[in-house]
Amino acid sequence: MESSRQPPNLQVNMYWFYGVMIAGVLVWVVQLISAVNQNKLKLKLPPGPPQWPFVGNLLDLGKMPHHAMTSMAKKYGDLVYLRLGVVHAVVVSSPDMAKEFLKVQDSVFSGRSSGVQSKLIFYDSQGLILSVGDHWRLMRKVTTLELFSTKRVKEGEPIRREELLIAISDLLEKGNAKETVKMDPFLFGLAINNITRLLFNETYYGTKVTGAPQDCKTLQDLITANYDAGFLVIRDFIPWLGPLDLGGTEAKMKKNGRGFDAFFSKKMDEHRAQGLKGRNGLPALVDVLLQLQQDGEGPSEPAIKGLLMDILLAGSETAASVETWALTELMRHPEARQKLLTELDTVVGRDRLVEEADLVNLKYLQAVVKETFRLHPALPFLVPHESLSATKVAGYDIPAKTRVFVNIYHIGRDPSLWSDPLSFNPDRFLDSPIGVRGQNFELLPFGSGRRICVGLNLGMLLIELNLAQILHTCELSLPPGVKPEDVDIEEKFGEQVTTPKAVPLEIVAAPRLPSRVYKEAGMVF
Numbered sequence: 001m002e003s004s005r006q007p008p009n010l011q012v013n014m015y016w017f018y019g020v021m022i023a024g025v026l027v028w029v030v031q032l033i034s035a036v037n038q039n040k041l042k043l044k045l046p047p048g049p050p051q052w053p054f055v056g057n058l059l060d061l062g063k064m065p066h067h068a069m070t071s072m073a074k075k076y077g078d079l080v081y082l083r084l085g086v087v088h089a090v091v092v093s094s095p096d097m098a099k100e101f102l103k104v105q106d107s108v109f110s111g112r113s114s115g116v117q118s119k120l121i122f123y124d125s126q127g128l129i130l131s132v133g134d135h136w137r138l139m140r141k142v143t144t145l146e147l148f149s150t151k152r153v154k155e156g157e158p159i160r161r162e163e164l165l166i167a168i169s170d171l172l173e174k175g176n177a178k179e180t181v182k183m184d185p186f187l188f189g190l191a192i193n194n195i196t197r198l199l200f201n202e203t204y205y206g207t208k209v210t211g212a213p214q215d216c217k218t219l220q221d222l223i224t225a226n227y228d229a230g231f232l233v234i235r236d237f238i239p240w241l242g243p244l245d246l247g248g249t250e251a252k253m254k255k256n257g258r259g260f261d262a263f264f265s266k267k268m269d270e271h272r273a274q275g276l277k278g279r280n281g282l283p284a285l286v287d288v289l290l291q292l293q294q295d296g297e298g299p300s301e302p303a304i305k306g307l308l309m310d311i312l313l314a315g316s317e318t319a320a321s322v323e324t325w326a327l328t329e330l331m332r333h334p335e336a337r338q339k340l341l342t343e344l345d346t347v348v349g350r351d352r353l354v355e356e357a358d359l360v361n362l363k364y365l366q367a368v369v370k371e372t373f374r375l376h377p378a379l380p381f382l383v384p385h386e387s388l389s390a391t392k393v394a395g396y397d398i399p400a401k402t403r404v405f406v407n408i409y410h411i412g413r414d415p416s417l418w419s420d421p422l423s424f425n426p427d428r429f430l431d432s433p434i435g436v437r438g439q440n441f442e443l444l445p446f447g448s449g450r451r452i453c454v455g456l457n458l459g460m461l462l463i464e465l466n467l468a469q470i471l472h473t474c475e476l477s478l479p480p481g482v483k484p485e486d487v488d489i490e491e492k493f494g495e496q497v498t499t500p501k502a503v504p505l506e507i508v509a510a511p512r513l514p515s516r517v518y519k520e521a522g523m524v525f
């Protein structure tokens, strides 16, 4: 039976193959004509590597696009033109050039590209991260004023403390049993629990969850499947290859998009049924959004879901990535770790836990976080911007709909800006006025200008608090036989939008404070 069915399928596949190839040749001819027209129009594009037919410079990006872009900057300068299939792109690689794109011409470059992922996973760009124009303005206003105002971030303090202490108790429990812990998934679980507590007042990762078991499984499976699908879709760059769905990425995204949608619908229905009051008098962010909708002022249903998706993904992976890299560097550099511990013992002492109010006095901690951002930015080229209209930069033509990659990874490691740039040396920031809030273009972990990260305050709070509390409460050591210089700093790229470690950081934790302090805080391990 099997073999009698194969020939027609093969035939159909061959028709597809020839169809796609013919479409490809046609597209190539169109590209050639458009290149000739570009020449006729005398567009003066920035310098860049030679382009191949069909793919342009896509293959030049390799497995680590931020590394490839760094090599290009060294060869062609701080503004490089690339053609990624049918997409115009530029790579920006110096603070001055970043200022031109993110400040001087901020409004022109405030667009975002839309593609398969934005359609299938990000609600057709109706959330915040990928939206543009008036819709983006509405979503940005709602998010800034209603969800992440100073008052609301402050109100979340007990939640952040509770989640952190639950996670640290787990870490110490494993430490008691002399178990090593992989810090990357541990910190991701902590980060996502913080975000889902905010969004839905529930947690889904770890041993002491408050979400229903089925919801935990659903969300964990969806997040894993989302990373498995990755975020690069060939159709966005070479549309005529779209029908082949190489690697099955689109099919996976479609399935994941449906899964997330069902999850959000369920949560929204539950919160409507509870009357949007939240638990313990603190409404979850989903309650706030649904209330605005009921009052007739708020975003539409897909826009609410889009925003939930943005916050879920943008708020968890980023914080976890920075915390993991910071701990990795601190385990590789015992002298820097010791300085931080001495600061914690001086400012906080060993008789109590760290409070959020302490963070402002922990200057070395702040320097450690900045140094981590410099060497390991969570998003190595920000979230790509797009030009809303044609413009000129540094005398070059930048066509409309050009994708902009600001390579903050390269800027952070540029020897003309930083002495001994590849060394982890937090001291360089101790008496430095350089901050992370978009005013200093040599350090832009959250971007700058109108599209600067909307979760900056919350993100900084989570990173500083989590690092301080973990280091203060836990004596961290490497597994037996592993030396600081053995701790790996290889990155990977392509599954998540951040650049996580290729090999997880493993540590063993032991209590560092008198047992009374843990007991008083209700920590059991």
Ligand code: HEM
Binding pocket: 128, 129, 130, 140, 195, 310, 311, 314, 315, 316, 318, 319, 322, 378, 379, 382, 383, 384, 385, 445, 446, 447, 448, 450, 451, 452, 453, 454, 455, 456, 458, 459, 460, 463
């Ligand atoms: C903790 C570390 C974080 C880092 C390093 C980070 C970094 C960034 C960066 C680089 C951008 C793009 C800026 C640009 O387009 O130029 C961004 C945008 C954004 N981030 Fe964050 N982020 C963090 C945490 C968060 C958190 C905690 C949330 C929310 C809970 C969040 C929500 C967003 C949103 C919604 C945008 C899109 C803003 C817009 O397009 O208008 N981020 N973030």
